[in-house]
Amino acid sequence: MNLAEILERNTLRIPQNSAVISEDVHWSWKEFNTLVNRMGNALQGLGVRKGDRVGIYLPNSPEYLVVYFAIAKIGAIAVAFNIMYKGAEITYIINNSEATALVCLDGEPLRNVVGVVGELPTLKHLIVVPARAASGSNSTAVFSAAFPVLSYDKLLGAGEPVLAAVDCAADDVVTILYTSGTTGQPKGAMLTHRNFSDNAKLNAFYTLHINDQDRFLTGTPFCHIFFVLTVLGPIYKGAAVITMPRFFPDKALELISRFRVTHFAGVPTMYIYMLQTYAAHPELYDLQSWRFAQAAGAAMPAEYIERIEQTFQVGFCECYGSTETSSTCTYGRLGHGKAGSIGPAAEDWEVQVVDGGNREVACGDVGEIVVKGPGVFRGYWKMPAATREAFTDGWFHTGDLGRRDEDGYFYIVDRKKDMLICGGYNVYPREVEEVLYSHPAVLEAAVVGLPDPVKGEIPKAFISLRPGQQTTAEEIITYCRSKMAAYKVPRLVELLPELPKNMSGKILKRSLKATSQSDAETG
Template structure:
């Protein structure tokens, strides 16, 4: 019988791809310095009509590191970065590393309660944030007794560009904020100065990225320099990226996909990263038309939104050599629809915050198989140097083809959670990540994600995985997005409910959709009710929030 440790997926790698790679760099700072040395005048970031070369990034991050040190930032300290997809985010990361510390990536949608928790838990002593976020949220937070922030640097979304896009920046002006140090002021005042030389180790924390906290308070995943450098190389080598490519940054940079799948690749491969502040479909499409990126990775909801824009054509997508999608399951029908509209096949990629983005990916140029029994699209095969097993409820290795929890080990898996040894031991026993995701591996070595453990619906004793129902409903031509949850049922315990948003101009009734699913599924699986919404609730990364829908239907 095939076993996981035999790694049968090796035969599925594309021609020329090695099963294992030797890491080229131990730290993110080392790989960035190599790119600066190799091509200092190459463009590192394109932001509306502005651009920064690698030499510019080096000089700006030097200046920030010097300013941090003069404000008392010491080796091992943490700089919280609280901004959108702006060049300042990348400067903040590099500046923190050059000052001998680490960064804390914070969701710009977080409000006072959430920001207070993250700053207090991480112990950040400095903060870099947008002027508007300082005025509306951070000013009051850092005045409290719970946080240790001593220094605040602020930036504007208009920095590094001159075109004030009124779709995003109406009413926004550059201007200093009292009590803070403006980033533009730092670049001017400390121009030409270099920080004291530092050489972080591979096992030093590079970035704390916080989990969503769906099963308790958010936990800070300790993404080390070695973790991030390895998976930056994984992306580069798996996709064959180089200095002639251009990366479209559609994933939020505070999220692990943006950190590694955008910033990490760009710093390593020496190619430009195209940023557009935040995801607004028409603005991002204009960036695609202007800057002609060749690669991106983002959530499937991003691709659904972009491909559905009025006026968008296949020619708009013609610069792309490949697109990958992760962060949420993809229905096979959606990949087919996207390819019809754009000419591009969406390659699946799978990973978690704790795996620094990819642990699995579909090999470039290969189409992922669809499981005939569940209709699920494969999330790919384990990436370089990675071993993945499926464990049953007793913690034993499940036979190939049987469903169990996905557990992952490899160079990209974080060593633990910041100051949470019990949570680390629970989720990462022996360094192997218990993902909480349920799936299986077929005989050829393809992995299939069934669902999250906590999302399983128990309908009269039968297990129903929401993902399977969603995949069926995505096959209806009127459906744009769908999420399935279990809701209380006096007779069954739980019954299946679908929340659906429709494509523009499409019409379909609740009974029609129920009947559509009923024709294709066992009697206990099809939805008993459908509720139509204009938009489904999502995280900033585009993942649909089933928990919010579950709460509203309780």
């Protein structure tokens, strides 16, 4: 089998249908598959073979998709880089994965790589994609003397247009995705052709309610596991993928309007900003084509779900998964969701909530979510001990705390590592955040635990306000006291213009916590 065979199927069945669309290109399936073949042949001409690792250091773009499927088609392994990574992060991942080739964007990304190229002994080929948005860029010429670079356009032009997909075993690795590395260095999750094919099929046929006339846009980066849902799922059905290099709420609404997008997926923060942007100028957008909205990556505050459905007139679905599960392992059934729930287990998946002894807990009790299913990864690259620690009797430990109701719907309570113990009581930050989001002045909220000499830990809330709204820390604390038990109430509240986020739009709680602890130590 080979993941890239889905392109072949679409090319045979619907060759002239739209496949990839951006502000610069509009490719049919036949055109897209031919470009993938050319790049695959070019990579083979450079000596890239089955099992070799090839890095992708590109923003969301048509070129990203060409490179990704070319790597898969020749049986090599794609190593996805966040476009925000800098020298140390690039060095670690290339050296850990032993990548022999890297495809990167001209401009700052190329400068980042060239700055550390002397520390990358396995890297043989550096392929540069022109930064088309930056007219007059000449960084390739400047840096070509320091390290030989190859032109993406020239390689593509010279590659032959016909290429047979390399036959791979189902458990051959197709992608290595590096986790965020909350402790120590990032771990490379090995995802296989079967993992991605099966979860792409799950998303295509069940989660997304999508067909080959639809168009899919996402604000999340392709280097994230969301790729399986937002790219592979639509492509499995033959739907077109719209690329947007970076999420901006006005740009997302503009592209939905211009390209008649039917499906959008993002993290909760993206929807919050899109609601805000649309409310300010609804006359700028025509969203009649949009019918399906999907969220994952973080918990969607319950009060926003109804606003999304009513404002944008879309069906809403919340999914749950992780890098190690190839995205979706539970999802809310369209029209049958429960506010705050991540839905029942997905087809062919088993999901349990267990205690510290790995025993399933009673309905309604909180425990760790563990899963079994076709998307569960093969293990961590060159980390056998960490791989063993992640499993118990074949069940993958997600690290998320949750509960199950009597109807089989699951609810995320919090990350296991985020739970804090205040005076002997368990406090789940997400529960406190839900109360904060219900305050009419609050736009965004995050709660972390801080050390306390008496209570052990105390909750601190960080919030940003809706435009034109005002409040105080004291008023927020008083509001929380009226809504929840005293031990859950934030002892400290800090108002910020905006909460820090990563490229995926997730709020960076670690950054907030580290800054607060540093301030406390120096204060």
